[in-house]
Amino acid sequence: MRIGELSKLSNTPTRSLRYYEEQGLIVPRRLENGYREYDPYLIDRAIQIRGLIDSGVPTKIIALILPCLDKPRGIVPDDIQPELLAILRDEREKMTQRIDFLTRNRDSIATYIDAADAALARRTAGTAA
Amino acid sequence: MRIGELSKLSNTPTRSLRYYEEQGLIVPRRLENGYREYDPYLIDRAIQIRGLIDSGVPTKIIALILPCLDKPRGIVPDDIQPELLAILRDEREKMTQRIDFLTRNRDSIATYIDAADAALARRTAGTAA
DNA sequence: TTTGACCTTCACACTAGTGTCAACCATTTA
DNA sequence: TAAATGGTTGACACTAGTGTGAAGGTCAAA
CATH class of the missing domain: 1.20.5 (Single alpha-helices involved in coiled-coils or other helix-helix interfaces)
Structure with missing residues (x-):
């Protein structure tokens, strides 16, 4: 999906989604015309990021912990x-x-x-x- | 106590304590020389405010809810x-x-x-x- | 083909909270 | 009395996150 749809589904301003990308939290693929293309599982991710930011966790910390939260339970590199x-x-x-x-x-x-x-x-x- | 002592005891920068005052969260008395004078119970209050801010609650909201939290249980105006x-x-x-x-x-x-x-x-x- | 919706980047502005420095006043201590 | 310490206000800067608007590209539908 493109940024507008993700924005609606995750209830997150497009401005914030672009900012999250800038911070390396959600980096979507790009279509040939330059549009951002998001996978559906990123809806939850956007919501999660919003929730963490709203709870006082800075994006730099979120960037560090997100990869850890992504792994299936008990999997550690x-x-x-x-x-x-x-x-x-x-x-x-x-x-x-x-x-x-x-x-x-x-x-x-x-x-x-x-x-x-x-x-x-x-x-x-x-x-x- | 004066602002320096409160700062140490509540582990809050004096800068923040003055900011809280500006936002109406903690308004100390003033000594004759202009120094801020804080009562001991304000140590907990400063810690509480810091914790709320750190948890994403803006000072304007804190200013609204603090008076309610101050009242003894069950007392409502x-x-x-x-x-x-x-x-x-x-x-x-x-x-x-x-x-x-x-x-x-x-x-x-x-x-x-x-x-x-x-x-x-x-x-x-x-x-x- | 032109309108309209949606996308792009860039940039400026703003709020919240804090850091920091300047210039100055007060109090204590050597 | 001079130095040290700690207080005062005011201002400027900075980070984080978001709002907003300009200037322009893409695409579907009328």
Whole structure:
């Protein structure tokens, strides 16, 4: 498919898709007329990249970890560099911290929303009575 | 405490603390000489803000939700605006999505790391034998 | 064949957050 | 008193990611 269709299907601006290409995250083939041609499996990939960026993971890190996430489970190249492994460990830690932070704050917001809903329900009931 | 101490204790650059102030997230009192004076409880707050920013939550949203998170559990002002409530619901949803994204990708990374460790251990054992 | 939709690259601008430096004021200590 | 340390504001720069528009090529349909 071409960039416009991928944009719709992945809900990602074409501008961003071109930027991802510039960063080496999604590099499509080119048709003879110069148009970008994307394979269907790249829809999920675009969504994944968007999600990671939105969650605070910079594209340079994404570029590093994407190849690892692509492999089938348990498949690791023989020439895995210890540097990359260190980066991966570091990123795993950062992501865990982000998850904890987001979870705590989301739960607090949820509690507040619930309390607000309850208060509103009480007030509405009181008004109706 | 003054800004330098808060910076150390919260592991946040003074530049960022001043920026948070500019965004209305942490507005300290001022001493007679113009110095910012922070209360100790703001250490956690600074850490919280840093964590949220790092997780992709913009300061404008943080400014909206912070007051809600400050309240003791279940305390909601009588004049809660439905707009704010809508924003909160939206943000709760976004944070949930971020958490899901991060969790999935982190788990994939973790699996990859484990596989790499196992492969490395095998190779080391083989070399040693 | 011309319109319209979609594609190309290039470039400028903008927001968010942070780094950094300049010029200056305050407080403490040698 | 002079130096060191740490505070102040203001400005400029930079990265990351995206918006947007110009100028032009491609292709299908009217």
